[in-house]
Amino acid sequence: MDHANFSAKLEPFLLMSKSVKGAAAAKLIQDATAAPGVFVFSELLELPNIQELGKSEQHRKFLTLLQLFAFKTYQDHLQHKDALPPLNQAQIIKLKYLTIVSLAAERRILPYADLLKALDISNQKEEQLEVTYTAGRDLEPGKLEQVLAALKGWANTTSAVLTTLDAKINSIAADTAAQKLNQQEHERILQAHLKEVFEKQKEKSMGGGMASRRAAFQMGDRENMMDVDEPDNKGKNRKASSEAAPKPSRKRNKF
Template identity: 50%
Template sequence: MASLEPFLLISKSAKGAAAAKLVQDVTSAPGVFVFAELLELPNIQEARSIVTEQHAPCFSLLQLFSYRTFRDYLGRLRHVCACTLLTLLIAEHKDSLPPLNQAQITKLKYLTIVTLATERHILPYSLLLEELQVATIRELEDLIIDAIYLDVLRGKLDQKEQQLEIEYTMGRDLEPGKLEKLLEALQSWATTTATVLSELDQKLIEAGTYSAAVQLANEQHEKVYLANLKMVQERQKDGKGGRRGQLSQNSVDSMDIDELPSDGPKLRIRKPTMDAALKQSQRKRNRA
């Protein structure tokens, strides 16, 4: 837009030959890729009704760069060249186009890629070679790289698959009568986007519910695990204390054990009973 501003200032006073010259200059100028504001100016619109060999083509030329393609230029040029001189002067003169210089041809090819990118995300080299009338793939790739540097488009050159993958393109002027079609496309896109967003929201809700359930299950599992671990530790502790108490209670004087050495005579140590102790005490008193 900033690149077009100087031409808009000049165009306010440009008429006739000056307007035609202005169109030639703006379509050749580097960095200028939108022309709608210039095309709508009254003095430029007047060129549409001027039927002179010098001024008539400027309006058609501006239309070409606003929203048409290199193929449109080639088709129109071939059609004009096929006409008789009389037909050219009478019927086709207002729609004829002047020859383009190299800067204009290159710019129109950039804009053609932009238009093609609105129809498909991946542009095969074969399609681009045909639409742009480029002789070699090397020349085509150089053209695309220049367009990327100018920020006309962004994309990736896939030399293996012989295609251009589009990521972004600048916008072009909208041709009269195409607004309704654009609005329909935008409405369809909005509907599709709303459906996709609704499905994504549902998926997010389901994912959140599942995540909460998994977290709750993990927490419950952790609680059960810790409880079981604590119970096992307490049982182990109680078991060790019980055995120590038992060993203290069953001391040597209360043990009734058979010692069975592997290489000696068997010895039997028996704890004296309470009755035997009483009888022994009674015998000592009787002797006394």
């Protein structure tokens, strides 16, 4: 709801009220309180020719009607019907809307029992009405200090909530920073261990390779030594064989 829009809806009645008195002014009040979208009435109520209705026995009840829509509730209508003109259906519905606005100004969750009493309703499924948005009403004379006190209380509550939120945000930020440091330290230690394992594996691999090469070198030496000895043995064996073999005898022919 836009309060500026409410004022715009009231504007035609303000213009007409400047030139009406008596019965015409009373009729204007009836029309304004029943008109769709008109929910604020203080500007109309403050006009001198409207205030003059209170001086007339015949038209006084219409001034009371305008005060009812400006400041009061549906319960006030029920309690003072004799001092008011009869209300049509549009006026009753609007007055109930305004009553809810007044209740919502005091609390956000409206209990079923309070609504039943204030609006004369017989059924409400959840037994309460939750108000998410409401409009302001005309400020009744003498209520300014009450409104200021309510605003001060709201400001104090808001400040306390903001302080709590700031503390919570700072706590979360500190926890996040600590977790980040712990993670970095964990990563550093992990990398150090991985490096240490890698170095040990590298040293072990290098030591095994040198041992293998040393063993291979020794085996090569043995084979070379065997290759050197074998020809000598074969030569000696051949010589021995040739010496051991008998020489063929030559027979001479005698004539």
